[in-house]
Amino acid sequence: MEALFDPFEVVFVQRALWGGVLVSLICALAGTWVVLRGMAFLGDAMSHGMLPGVAVASLLGGSLFVGAALAAVAMALGVTALNRSPRLSQDTSIGLLFVGMLSAGVIIVSHSGSFAVDLTGFLFGDVLAVRERDLLLLALALLAALVIAVGGHRSFVALAFDPRKATTLGLAPRAAHAAMLGLVTLAVVASFHVVGTLLVFGLLIAPPAAAAIWARSIPAIMVGAALLGSASTFVGLLVSWHWGTAAGASISATAVALFFVSVASSRVRPLLGALRRTRAADAPPAPIHAHERSNVS
Template sequence: MNALAGFLTDPWQLPFMQRAFAVAAIIGAVCGVVGVHVVLRGMAFIGDAVAHSAFPGVALAYAFEGNLLLGGAAAGITTAVLIAFVSQNRRLKEDTVIGVFFAFAFGLGIVLVSTRDSWTTDLSSFLFGQVLAVSAGDVRTVAVVGAVLVLVVLAIGKELVTVSLDRETARCAGLPVFRLDLTLYILVTTTIVMSLEAVGNILVLALLITPAATARMLTERLWAMTLLASSVGCLGSIAGLYVSYVYDLAAGGSVVVVLTGLFVLTWCLAPRHGLLAKLVRRPEVTAPVVAGR
Protein backbone atom coordinates (compact mmCIF):
# COMPACT_ATOMS: atom_id res chain seq x y z
CA MET A 1 0.00 0.00 0.00
CA ASN A 2 2.81 2.38 0.90
CA ALA A 3 4.58 1.48 -2.34
CA LEU A 4 1.47 2.34 -4.35
CA ALA A 5 1.03 5.62 -2.48
CA GLY A 6 4.66 6.46 -3.16
CA PHE A 7 4.27 5.64 -6.85
CA LEU A 8 1.29 7.98 -7.12
CA THR A 9 2.67 10.85 -5.06
CA ASP A 10 6.43 10.89 -5.67
CA PRO A 11 6.29 12.66 -9.07
CA TRP A 12 4.11 15.42 -7.57
CA GLN A 13 6.89 16.34 -5.14
CA LEU A 14 9.03 17.58 -8.04
CA PRO A 15 8.22 21.09 -9.35
CA PHE A 16 9.14 20.24 -12.95
CA MET A 17 6.81 17.21 -12.85
CA GLN A 18 4.00 19.33 -11.41
CA ARG A 19 4.31 21.70 -14.36
CA ALA A 20 4.56 18.80 -16.81
CA PHE A 21 1.41 17.16 -15.41
CA ALA A 22 -0.49 20.44 -15.61
CA VAL A 23 0.52 21.10 -19.21
CA ALA A 24 -0.11 17.50 -20.28
CA ALA A 25 -3.56 17.46 -18.68
CA ILE A 26 -4.61 20.75 -20.28
CA ILE A 27 -3.25 19.88 -23.71
CA GLY A 28 -4.78 16.40 -23.59
CA ALA A 29 -8.19 17.81 -22.71
CA VAL A 30 -8.07 20.54 -25.37
CA CYS A 31 -6.83 18.16 -28.08
CA GLY A 32 -9.73 15.87 -27.23
CA VAL A 33 -12.30 18.64 -27.70
CA VAL A 34 -10.85 19.96 -30.97
CA GLY A 35 -10.02 16.47 -32.23
CA VAL A 36 -13.69 15.47 -32.15
CA HIS A 37 -14.37 17.74 -35.11
CA VAL A 38 -11.23 16.62 -36.92
CA VAL A 39 -12.37 12.98 -36.63
CA LEU A 40 -15.98 13.73 -37.61
CA ARG A 41 -14.77 15.70 -40.61
CA GLY A 42 -12.51 12.82 -41.65
CA MET A 43 -9.63 15.27 -41.92
CA ALA A 44 -6.90 13.63 -39.87
CA PHE A 45 -4.55 14.54 -42.70
CA ILE A 46 -4.99 18.26 -41.91
CA GLY A 47 -3.47 17.67 -38.47
CA ASP A 48 -0.37 16.11 -39.96
CA ALA A 49 -0.19 18.78 -42.65
CA VAL A 50 -0.47 21.69 -40.22
CA ALA A 51 2.05 20.12 -37.84
CA HIS A 52 4.58 19.82 -40.66
CA SER A 53 3.68 23.18 -42.18
CA ALA A 54 4.76 24.80 -38.93
CA PHE A 55 8.26 23.49 -39.61
CA PRO A 56 9.39 26.25 -42.01
CA GLY A 57 8.21 28.90 -39.55
CA VAL A 58 10.21 27.26 -36.79
CA ALA A 59 13.26 26.93 -39.03
CA LEU A 60 13.00 30.59 -40.03
CA ALA A 61 12.60 31.69 -36.40
CA TYR A 62 15.60 29.54 -35.49
CA ALA A 63 17.71 31.12 -38.23
CA PHE A 64 16.90 34.62 -36.97
CA GLU A 65 17.03 33.62 -33.28
CA GLY A 66 13.33 34.29 -32.78
CA ASN A 67 10.61 32.49 -30.82
CA LEU A 68 10.19 29.01 -32.29
CA LEU A 69 6.56 28.54 -31.26
CA LEU A 70 5.51 31.94 -32.62
CA GLY A 71 7.29 31.17 -35.88
CA GLY A 72 5.55 27.81 -36.07
CA ALA A 73 2.16 29.35 -35.30
CA ALA A 74 2.57 32.00 -38.02
CA ALA A 75 3.53 29.42 -40.65
CA GLY A 76 0.81 26.98 -39.58
CA ILE A 77 -1.98 29.55 -39.60
CA THR A 78 -0.83 30.91 -42.97
CA THR A 79 -0.95 27.40 -44.43
CA ALA A 80 -4.34 26.74 -42.84
CA VAL A 81 -5.80 29.91 -44.36
CA LEU A 82 -4.44 28.98 -47.80
CA ILE A 83 -5.89 25.46 -47.52
CA ALA A 84 -9.29 26.80 -46.47
CA PHE A 85 -9.33 29.30 -49.35
CA VAL A 86 -8.13 26.98 -52.13
CA SER A 87 -10.30 24.04 -51.03
CA GLN A 88 -13.45 26.10 -51.71
CA ASN A 89 -12.87 25.26 -55.39
CA ARG A 90 -15.17 22.29 -55.97
CA ARG A 91 -12.86 20.86 -58.63
CA LEU A 92 -10.36 19.97 -55.91
CA LYS A 93 -11.00 17.72 -52.95
CA GLU A 94 -9.93 18.96 -49.55
CA ASP A 95 -7.33 16.24 -49.03
CA THR A 96 -5.76 17.10 -52.40
CA VAL A 97 -5.29 20.74 -51.43
CA ILE A 98 -3.94 19.71 -48.04
CA GLY A 99 -1.42 17.40 -49.73
CA VAL A 100 -0.15 20.18 -52.00
CA PHE A 101 0.50 22.67 -49.21
CA PHE A 102 1.73 20.01 -46.79
CA ALA A 103 4.43 18.89 -49.21
CA PHE A 104 5.41 22.47 -50.07
CA ALA A 105 5.66 23.61 -46.45
CA PHE A 106 7.70 20.63 -45.34
CA GLY A 107 9.99 20.97 -48.35
CA LEU A 108 10.49 24.64 -47.57
CA GLY A 109 11.35 23.75 -43.98
CA ILE A 110 13.98 21.27 -45.14
CA VAL A 111 15.50 23.90 -47.43
CA LEU A 112 15.66 26.44 -44.60
CA VAL A 113 17.19 23.93 -42.17
CA SER A 114 19.81 22.95 -44.77
CA THR A 115 21.14 26.51 -44.66
CA ARG A 116 22.29 25.96 -41.07
CA ASP A 117 25.42 24.06 -40.15
CA SER A 118 24.02 22.37 -37.05
CA TRP A 119 20.87 21.61 -35.12
CA THR A 120 20.40 22.73 -31.54
CA THR A 121 18.45 21.41 -28.58
CA ASP A 122 15.74 24.01 -29.13
CA LEU A 123 15.01 22.78 -32.65
CA SER A 124 15.17 19.15 -31.56
CA SER A 125 12.67 19.83 -28.77
CA PHE A 126 10.26 21.17 -31.38
CA LEU A 127 10.46 17.86 -33.24
CA PHE A 128 10.35 15.52 -30.23
CA GLY A 129 8.79 17.57 -27.43
CA GLN A 130 10.19 18.67 -24.09
CA VAL A 131 7.27 18.71 -21.66
CA LEU A 132 9.56 18.20 -18.64
CA ALA A 133 11.21 21.56 -19.33
CA VAL A 134 8.08 23.77 -19.36
CA SER A 135 8.07 26.84 -17.15
CA ALA A 136 5.34 28.28 -14.96
CA GLY A 137 4.75 30.86 -17.68
CA ASP A 138 4.24 28.08 -20.22
CA VAL A 139 1.59 26.52 -17.97
CA ARG A 140 -0.30 29.81 -17.73
CA THR A 141 -0.09 30.39 -21.48
CA VAL A 142 -1.34 26.90 -22.29
CA ALA A 143 -4.19 27.27 -19.78
CA VAL A 144 -5.38 30.57 -21.24
CA VAL A 145 -5.05 29.53 -24.89
CA GLY A 146 -6.66 26.17 -24.15
CA ALA A 147 -9.64 27.78 -22.43
CA VAL A 148 -10.21 30.09 -25.40
CA LEU A 149 -10.03 27.18 -27.86
CA VAL A 150 -12.53 25.10 -25.87
CA LEU A 151 -14.97 28.01 -25.56
CA VAL A 152 -14.86 28.67 -29.31
CA VAL A 153 -15.41 25.00 -30.14
CA LEU A 154 -18.35 24.73 -27.74
CA ALA A 155 -19.87 27.93 -29.14
CA ILE A 156 -19.90 26.76 -32.78
CA GLY A 157 -19.82 22.99 -32.30
CA LYS A 158 -23.22 22.27 -33.87
CA GLU A 159 -22.43 24.39 -36.94
CA LEU A 160 -19.10 22.59 -37.40
CA VAL A 161 -20.87 19.22 -37.25
CA THR A 162 -23.46 20.36 -39.79
CA VAL A 163 -20.74 21.40 -42.24
CA SER A 164 -18.89 18.13 -41.62
CA LEU A 165 -21.93 15.97 -42.37
CA ASP A 166 -23.27 17.80 -45.43
CA ARG A 167 -21.63 20.92 -46.82
CA GLU A 168 -24.33 21.56 -49.45
CA THR A 169 -27.13 21.37 -46.89
CA ALA A 170 -25.15 23.72 -44.67
CA ARG A 171 -24.86 26.21 -47.54
CA CYS A 172 -28.58 25.98 -48.26
CA ALA A 173 -29.29 26.59 -44.59
CA GLY A 174 -27.32 29.83 -44.82
CA LEU A 175 -24.33 28.76 -42.76
CA PRO A 176 -21.04 30.56 -43.56
CA VAL A 177 -19.22 27.42 -44.72
CA PHE A 178 -15.98 29.15 -45.68
CA ARG A 179 -15.75 31.02 -42.36
CA LEU A 180 -16.48 27.82 -40.45
CA ASP A 181 -13.83 25.96 -42.45
CA LEU A 182 -11.33 28.72 -41.76
CA THR A 183 -12.20 28.79 -38.06
CA LEU A 184 -11.76 25.03 -37.75
CA TYR A 185 -8.39 25.13 -39.51
CA ILE A 186 -7.17 27.91 -37.23
CA LEU A 187 -8.44 26.05 -34.16
CA VAL A 188 -6.59 22.91 -35.26
CA THR A 189 -3.43 24.89 -36.02
CA THR A 190 -3.44 26.68 -32.67
CA THR A 191 -4.08 23.41 -30.83
CA ILE A 192 -1.20 21.71 -32.62
CA VAL A 193 1.27 24.52 -32.01
CA MET A 194 0.22 24.62 -28.36
CA SER A 195 0.87 20.86 -28.10
CA LEU A 196 4.31 20.86 -29.73
CA GLU A 197 6.12 21.37 -26.45
CA ALA A 198 4.42 18.31 -24.95
CA VAL A 199 4.90 15.67 -27.66
CA GLY A 200 6.72 17.43 -30.49
CA ASN A 201 6.01 17.85 -34.17
CA ILE A 202 6.36 14.16 -34.99
CA LEU A 203 3.83 12.82 -32.47
CA VAL A 204 1.34 15.67 -32.15
CA LEU A 205 -1.15 14.12 -34.57
CA ALA A 206 -1.73 11.21 -32.17
CA LEU A 207 -2.68 13.57 -29.36
CA LEU A 208 -5.20 15.30 -31.62
CA ILE A 209 -6.76 12.19 -33.19
CA THR A 210 -6.47 9.23 -30.81
CA PRO A 211 -8.64 10.47 -27.88
CA ALA A 212 -11.40 11.54 -30.28
CA ALA A 213 -11.21 8.23 -32.16
CA THR A 214 -11.49 6.39 -28.85
CA ALA A 215 -14.57 8.38 -27.88
CA ARG A 216 -16.11 7.79 -31.33
CA MET A 217 -16.13 4.05 -30.58
CA LEU A 218 -18.27 4.65 -27.49
CA THR A 219 -20.98 7.13 -28.46
CA GLU A 220 -22.89 8.84 -31.27
CA ARG A 221 -23.78 11.96 -29.29
CA LEU A 222 -21.68 15.06 -29.84
CA TRP A 223 -21.70 16.22 -26.22
CA ALA A 224 -20.83 12.75 -24.92
CA MET A 225 -18.10 12.28 -27.53
CA THR A 226 -16.59 15.66 -26.63
CA LEU A 227 -16.63 14.89 -22.90
CA LEU A 228 -15.15 11.40 -23.40
CA ALA A 229 -12.45 12.58 -25.81
CA SER A 230 -11.42 15.35 -23.42
CA SER A 231 -11.29 12.91 -20.49
CA VAL A 232 -9.31 10.30 -22.43
CA GLY A 233 -6.85 12.94 -23.64
CA CYS A 234 -6.37 14.39 -20.16
CA LEU A 235 -6.09 11.13 -18.18
CA GLY A 236 -4.11 9.35 -20.89
CA SER A 237 -1.56 12.16 -20.98
CA ILE A 238 -1.13 12.07 -17.20
CA ALA A 239 -0.80 8.26 -17.26
CA GLY A 240 1.78 8.53 -20.04
CA LEU A 241 3.86 10.91 -17.93
CA TYR A 242 3.69 8.49 -15.00
CA VAL A 243 4.99 5.71 -17.26
CA SER A 244 7.73 8.03 -18.51
CA TYR A 245 8.76 8.94 -14.95
CA VAL A 246 8.76 5.40 -13.56
CA TYR A 247 10.62 3.73 -16.45
CA ASP A 248 12.76 6.73 -17.48
CA LEU A 249 11.32 6.87 -21.01
CA ALA A 250 10.67 9.69 -23.47
CA ALA A 251 7.68 11.66 -22.18
CA GLY A 252 6.01 12.46 -25.51
CA GLY A 253 6.36 8.92 -26.83
CA SER A 254 5.03 7.44 -23.58
CA VAL A 255 1.93 9.64 -23.75
CA VAL A 256 1.21 8.53 -27.32
CA VAL A 257 1.76 4.84 -26.49
CA VAL A 258 -0.67 5.02 -23.54
CA LEU A 259 -3.32 6.82 -25.60
CA THR A 260 -2.97 4.27 -28.39
CA GLY A 261 -3.27 1.46 -25.86
CA LEU A 262 -6.56 2.96 -24.62
CA PHE A 263 -7.79 3.18 -28.20
CA VAL A 264 -6.95 -0.46 -28.95
CA LEU A 265 -8.64 -1.57 -25.71
CA THR A 266 -11.76 0.41 -26.61
CA TRP A 267 -11.73 -0.90 -30.18
CA CYS A 268 -11.83 -4.42 -28.79
CA LEU A 269 -14.23 -3.95 -25.85
CA ALA A 270 -16.60 -1.10 -26.78
CA PRO A 271 -20.12 -2.32 -25.86
CA ARG A 272 -21.80 -1.51 -29.18
CA HIS A 273 -19.11 -1.02 -31.81
CA GLY A 274 -16.18 -2.98 -30.40
CA LEU A 275 -14.69 -6.08 -31.99
CA LEU A 276 -16.07 -8.48 -29.38
CA ALA A 277 -19.55 -6.96 -29.60
CA LYS A 278 -19.57 -7.46 -33.37
CA LEU A 279 -18.49 -11.07 -32.98
CA VAL A 280 -21.47 -11.92 -30.79
CA ARG A 281 -24.16 -10.20 -32.78
CA ARG A 282 -24.85 -9.09 -36.34
CA PRO A 283 -22.84 -5.97 -37.30
CA GLU A 284 -24.72 -2.68 -37.16
CA VAL A 285 -24.20 0.44 -39.23
CA THR A 286 -22.52 3.19 -37.19
CA ALA A 287 -25.03 5.94 -36.60
CA PRO A 288 -24.11 9.55 -37.42
CA VAL A 289 -23.21 11.88 -34.61
CA VAL A 290 -26.20 13.90 -33.42
CA ALA A 291 -25.42 17.49 -32.58
CA GLY A 292 -28.31 17.94 -30.15
CA ARG A 293 -29.48 15.87 -27.22
Protein backbone atom coordinates in the same frame (compact mmCIF):
# COMPACT_ATOMS: atom_id res chain seq x y z
CA MET B 1 0.63 3.43 -4.27
CA GLU B 2 3.86 5.30 -3.70
CA ALA B 3 5.04 4.34 -7.18
CA LEU B 4 1.94 6.03 -8.62
CA PHE B 5 2.24 9.37 -6.86
CA ASP B 6 5.91 9.82 -5.90
CA PRO B 7 6.92 11.14 -9.36
CA PHE B 8 4.34 13.92 -9.12
CA GLU B 9 5.90 15.31 -5.97
CA VAL B 10 8.65 16.70 -8.22
CA VAL B 11 7.85 20.21 -9.43
CA PHE B 12 8.77 19.78 -13.09
CA VAL B 13 6.71 16.57 -13.31
CA GLN B 14 3.75 18.43 -11.80
CA ARG B 15 4.07 21.11 -14.47
CA ALA B 16 4.37 18.40 -17.14
CA LEU B 17 1.16 16.81 -15.86
CA TRP B 18 -0.74 20.10 -15.91
CA GLY B 19 0.65 20.91 -19.34
CA GLY B 20 -0.38 17.51 -20.69
CA VAL B 21 -3.88 17.85 -19.23
CA LEU B 22 -4.34 21.29 -20.80
CA VAL B 23 -3.11 19.97 -24.15
CA SER B 24 -5.51 17.04 -23.82
CA LEU B 25 -8.44 19.38 -23.27
CA ILE B 26 -7.51 21.53 -26.28
CA CYS B 27 -6.98 18.50 -28.50
CA ALA B 28 -10.30 17.01 -27.35
CA LEU B 29 -12.15 20.08 -28.59
CA ALA B 30 -10.36 20.19 -31.94
CA GLY B 31 -9.69 16.48 -32.43
CA THR B 32 -13.37 15.57 -32.18
CA TRP B 33 -14.10 17.51 -35.35
CA VAL B 34 -10.95 16.18 -37.01
CA VAL B 35 -12.21 12.62 -36.42
CA LEU B 36 -15.84 13.32 -37.36
CA ARG B 37 -14.92 15.14 -40.58
CA GLY B 38 -12.12 12.79 -41.58
CA MET B 39 -9.48 15.53 -41.42
CA ALA B 40 -6.65 13.41 -40.01
CA PHE B 41 -4.37 14.17 -42.97
CA LEU B 42 -4.95 17.88 -42.40
CA GLY B 43 -3.93 17.58 -38.75
CA ASP B 44 -0.74 15.78 -39.72
CA ALA B 45 0.04 18.32 -42.43
CA MET B 46 -0.57 21.24 -40.07
CA SER B 47 1.83 19.84 -37.49
CA HIS B 48 4.63 19.43 -40.05
CA GLY B 49 3.84 22.65 -41.89
CA MET B 50 5.04 24.67 -38.89
CA LEU B 51 8.66 23.65 -39.48
CA PRO B 52 9.63 26.68 -41.66
CA GLY B 53 8.33 29.14 -39.07
CA VAL B 54 10.07 27.35 -36.22
CA ALA B 55 13.31 27.13 -38.20
CA VAL B 56 13.33 30.84 -39.09
CA ALA B 57 12.45 31.82 -35.51
CA SER B 58 15.26 29.67 -34.15
CA LEU B 59 17.85 31.07 -36.56
CA LEU B 60 16.79 34.65 -35.78
CA GLY B 61 16.68 34.04 -32.04
CA GLY B 62 12.96 34.74 -31.86
CA SER B 63 10.06 32.93 -30.21
CA LEU B 64 9.50 29.41 -31.54
CA PHE B 65 5.84 29.68 -30.55
CA VAL B 66 5.34 32.81 -32.65
CA GLY B 67 7.19 31.28 -35.59
CA ALA B 68 5.08 28.13 -35.40
CA ALA B 69 1.89 30.17 -35.18
CA LEU B 70 2.75 32.27 -38.25
CA ALA B 71 3.64 29.19 -40.30
CA ALA B 72 0.47 27.38 -39.21
CA VAL B 73 -1.69 30.39 -40.10
CA ALA B 74 -0.01 30.56 -43.52
CA MET B 75 -0.72 26.84 -43.98
CA ALA B 76 -4.36 27.27 -42.98
CA LEU B 77 -4.84 30.25 -45.31
CA GLY B 78 -3.23 28.31 -48.14
CA VAL B 79 -5.54 25.33 -47.62
CA THR B 80 -8.57 27.63 -47.54
CA ALA B 81 -7.51 29.41 -50.73
CA LEU B 82 -6.77 26.22 -52.69
CA ASN B 83 -10.05 24.63 -51.60
CA ARG B 84 -11.88 27.26 -53.64
CA SER B 85 -10.52 25.75 -56.84
CA PRO B 86 -13.06 23.27 -58.28
CA ARG B 87 -10.29 21.29 -59.99
CA LEU B 88 -8.33 20.51 -56.82
CA SER B 89 -9.58 18.15 -54.14
CA GLN B 90 -8.97 18.97 -50.50
CA ASP B 91 -6.44 16.14 -50.13
CA THR B 92 -4.49 17.40 -53.14
CA SER B 93 -4.25 20.97 -51.85
CA ILE B 94 -3.28 19.80 -48.37
CA GLY B 95 -0.66 17.44 -49.79
CA LEU B 96 0.90 20.14 -51.96
CA LEU B 97 1.14 22.61 -49.08
CA PHE B 98 2.39 19.85 -46.76
CA VAL B 99 5.28 18.94 -49.05
CA GLY B 100 6.06 22.57 -49.88
CA MET B 101 6.16 23.77 -46.27
CA LEU B 102 8.11 20.74 -45.07
CA SER B 103 10.63 21.12 -47.91
CA ALA B 104 11.11 24.79 -47.11
CA GLY B 105 11.71 23.93 -43.47
CA VAL B 106 14.28 21.27 -44.31
CA ILE B 107 16.09 23.69 -46.66
CA ILE B 108 16.27 26.31 -43.91
CA VAL B 109 17.45 23.74 -41.38
CA SER B 110 20.14 22.46 -43.77
CA HIS B 111 21.83 25.88 -43.71
CA SER B 112 22.35 25.70 -39.97
CA GLY B 113 24.56 23.03 -38.50
CA SER B 114 23.56 23.91 -34.95
CA PHE B 115 19.85 23.40 -35.41
CA ALA B 116 19.77 19.62 -34.81
CA VAL B 117 18.94 19.83 -31.09
CA ASP B 118 16.18 22.37 -31.65
CA LEU B 119 14.78 20.24 -34.48
CA THR B 120 14.64 17.25 -32.15
CA GLY B 121 12.70 19.30 -29.63
CA PHE B 122 10.35 20.47 -32.40
CA LEU B 123 9.65 16.93 -33.58
CA PHE B 124 9.41 15.17 -30.22
CA GLY B 125 8.74 17.96 -27.73
CA ASP B 126 9.95 18.25 -24.15
CA VAL B 127 7.01 17.95 -21.80
CA LEU B 128 9.32 17.86 -18.78
CA ALA B 129 10.57 21.36 -19.64
CA VAL B 130 7.15 23.01 -19.39
CA ARG B 131 7.34 26.31 -17.50
CA GLU B 132 4.71 28.34 -15.71
CA ARG B 133 4.59 30.72 -18.66
CA ASP B 134 3.82 27.78 -20.95
CA LEU B 135 0.96 26.74 -18.68
CA LEU B 136 -0.46 30.25 -18.90
CA LEU B 137 -0.29 30.16 -22.71
CA LEU B 138 -1.97 26.76 -22.75
CA ALA B 139 -4.73 28.03 -20.46
CA LEU B 140 -5.34 30.99 -22.77
CA ALA B 141 -5.33 28.67 -25.79
CA LEU B 142 -7.89 26.43 -24.05
CA LEU B 143 -10.11 29.44 -23.38
CA ALA B 144 -9.90 30.49 -27.04
CA ALA B 145 -10.64 26.91 -28.16
CA LEU B 146 -13.71 26.82 -25.91
CA VAL B 147 -14.99 30.08 -27.39
CA ILE B 148 -14.55 28.78 -30.96
CA ALA B 149 -16.03 25.36 -30.18
CA VAL B 150 -19.08 26.71 -28.37
CA GLY B 151 -19.70 29.59 -30.76
CA GLY B 152 -19.37 27.43 -33.88
CA HIS B 153 -20.94 24.22 -32.56
CA ARG B 154 -24.17 24.41 -34.56
CA SER B 155 -22.34 25.27 -37.78
CA PHE B 156 -19.71 22.60 -37.16
CA VAL B 157 -22.38 19.92 -36.67
CA ALA B 158 -24.14 20.85 -39.91
CA LEU B 159 -20.84 21.03 -41.77
CA ALA B 160 -19.68 17.64 -40.47
CA PHE B 161 -22.83 15.72 -41.34
CA ASP B 162 -24.59 17.63 -44.13
CA PRO B 163 -22.78 20.57 -45.78
CA ARG B 164 -25.70 21.14 -48.17
CA LYS B 165 -28.08 21.54 -45.25
CA ALA B 166 -25.63 24.00 -43.69
CA THR B 167 -25.92 26.12 -46.83
CA THR B 168 -29.70 25.84 -46.80
CA LEU B 169 -29.87 26.96 -43.17
CA GLY B 170 -27.63 29.93 -43.91
CA LEU B 171 -24.82 28.71 -41.65
CA ALA B 172 -22.03 29.80 -44.05
CA PRO B 173 -20.17 26.48 -44.48
CA ARG B 174 -17.06 28.20 -45.81
CA ALA B 175 -16.80 30.39 -42.74
CA ALA B 176 -17.52 27.37 -40.54
CA HIS B 177 -14.77 25.42 -42.29
CA ALA B 178 -12.34 28.31 -41.78
CA ALA B 179 -13.26 28.49 -38.08
CA MET B 180 -12.82 24.73 -37.71
CA LEU B 181 -9.46 25.01 -39.46
CA GLY B 182 -8.52 27.75 -37.01
CA LEU B 183 -9.48 25.51 -34.10
CA VAL B 184 -7.23 22.72 -35.39
CA THR B 185 -4.42 25.22 -35.99
CA LEU B 186 -4.76 26.52 -32.45
CA ALA B 187 -4.57 23.00 -31.01
CA VAL B 188 -1.48 22.07 -33.03
CA VAL B 189 0.39 25.31 -32.32
CA ALA B 190 -0.43 25.25 -28.61
CA SER B 191 0.59 21.60 -28.23
CA PHE B 192 3.75 21.22 -30.28
CA HIS B 193 6.01 22.61 -27.54
CA VAL B 194 4.70 20.03 -25.06
CA VAL B 195 4.61 16.81 -27.08
CA GLY B 196 6.20 17.81 -30.39
CA THR B 197 4.72 17.92 -33.88
CA LEU B 198 5.16 14.21 -34.58
CA LEU B 199 3.46 13.26 -31.33
CA VAL B 200 0.72 15.88 -31.06
CA PHE B 201 -1.04 13.87 -33.73
CA GLY B 202 -1.52 11.10 -31.15
CA LEU B 203 -3.43 13.30 -28.69
CA LEU B 204 -5.33 15.02 -31.50
CA ILE B 205 -6.63 11.80 -33.05
CA ALA B 206 -6.42 8.83 -30.68
CA PRO B 207 -8.54 10.00 -27.68
CA PRO B 208 -11.45 11.36 -29.79
CA ALA B 209 -11.38 8.25 -31.99
CA ALA B 210 -11.45 6.00 -28.93
CA ALA B 211 -14.30 7.98 -27.36
CA ALA B 212 -16.32 8.08 -30.60
CA ILE B 213 -16.64 4.29 -30.50
CA TRP B 214 -18.73 4.48 -27.31
CA ALA B 215 -20.18 7.99 -27.10
CA ARG B 216 -23.54 8.83 -28.66
CA SER B 217 -23.24 12.60 -28.83
CA ILE B 218 -20.58 15.09 -29.81
CA PRO B 219 -20.22 16.62 -26.31
CA ALA B 220 -19.82 13.09 -24.93
CA ILE B 221 -17.02 12.44 -27.42
CA MET B 222 -15.26 15.62 -26.30
CA VAL B 223 -15.58 14.74 -22.62
CA GLY B 224 -14.42 11.18 -23.23
CA ALA B 225 -11.48 12.40 -25.31
CA ALA B 226 -10.47 14.86 -22.57
CA LEU B 227 -10.56 12.10 -19.94
CA LEU B 228 -8.63 9.64 -22.10
CA GLY B 229 -6.05 12.28 -23.03
CA SER B 230 -5.56 13.25 -19.39
CA ALA B 231 -5.24 9.59 -18.42
CA SER B 232 -2.68 9.12 -21.19
CA THR B 233 -0.68 12.02 -19.79
CA PHE B 234 -0.71 10.56 -16.28
CA VAL B 235 0.21 7.03 -17.39
CA GLY B 236 2.78 8.25 -19.93
CA LEU B 237 4.60 10.33 -17.32
CA LEU B 238 4.64 7.34 -14.95
CA VAL B 239 6.10 5.11 -17.67
CA SER B 240 8.68 7.76 -18.52
CA TRP B 241 9.66 8.18 -14.86
CA HIS B 242 10.03 4.48 -13.98
CA TRP B 243 11.35 3.16 -17.29
CA GLY B 244 13.42 6.14 -18.42
CA THR B 245 11.59 6.58 -21.74
CA ALA B 246 10.88 9.82 -23.62
CA ALA B 247 7.97 11.52 -21.87
CA GLY B 248 6.19 12.93 -24.95
CA ALA B 249 6.44 9.66 -26.85
CA SER B 250 5.22 7.72 -23.81
CA ILE B 251 2.13 9.95 -23.54
CA SER B 252 1.26 9.60 -27.22
CA ALA B 253 1.93 5.86 -27.23
CA THR B 254 -0.39 5.46 -24.25
CA ALA B 255 -3.12 7.40 -26.07
CA VAL B 256 -2.78 5.15 -29.12
CA ALA B 257 -2.77 2.05 -26.88
CA LEU B 258 -6.02 3.19 -25.23
CA PHE B 259 -7.55 3.55 -28.69
CA PHE B 260 -6.75 -0.06 -29.54
CA VAL B 261 -8.09 -1.16 -26.14
CA SER B 262 -11.32 0.69 -26.94
CA VAL B 263 -11.57 -0.96 -30.35
CA ALA B 264 -10.91 -4.41 -28.87
CA SER B 265 -13.50 -3.83 -26.13
CA SER B 266 -16.09 -2.78 -28.69
CA ARG B 267 -15.49 -6.04 -30.58
CA VAL B 268 -15.64 -8.22 -27.47
CA ARG B 269 -18.79 -6.63 -26.00
CA PRO B 270 -21.22 -7.98 -28.66
CA LEU B 271 -19.66 -11.44 -28.32
CA LEU B 272 -20.20 -11.40 -24.55
CA GLY B 273 -23.79 -10.27 -25.04
CA ALA B 274 -24.44 -13.08 -27.54
CA LEU B 275 -22.86 -15.60 -25.15
CA ARG B 276 -25.12 -14.46 -22.30
CA ARG B 277 -28.20 -14.73 -24.52
CA THR B 278 -27.19 -18.23 -25.62
CA ARG B 279 -26.71 -19.37 -22.04
CA ALA B 280 -30.07 -17.92 -21.05
CA ALA B 281 -31.78 -19.74 -23.93
CA ASP B 282 -30.11 -23.05 -23.09
CA ALA B 283 -30.81 -22.83 -19.34
CA PRO B 284 -33.50 -25.28 -18.07
CA PRO B 285 -36.79 -23.71 -16.99
CA ALA B 286 -37.16 -22.87 -13.32
CA PRO B 287 -39.08 -25.49 -11.30
CA ILE B 288 -42.71 -24.65 -10.43
CA HIS B 289 -43.39 -24.79 -6.70
CA ALA B 290 -46.53 -26.17 -5.13
CA HIS B 291 -48.15 -22.81 -4.41
CA GLU B 292 -47.42 -21.73 -7.99
CA ARG B 293 -49.16 -24.87 -9.32
CA SER B 294 -52.25 -24.03 -7.29
CA ASN B 295 -52.28 -20.52 -8.66
CA VAL B 296 -51.98 -21.85 -12.19
CA SER B 297 -54.79 -24.33 -11.68
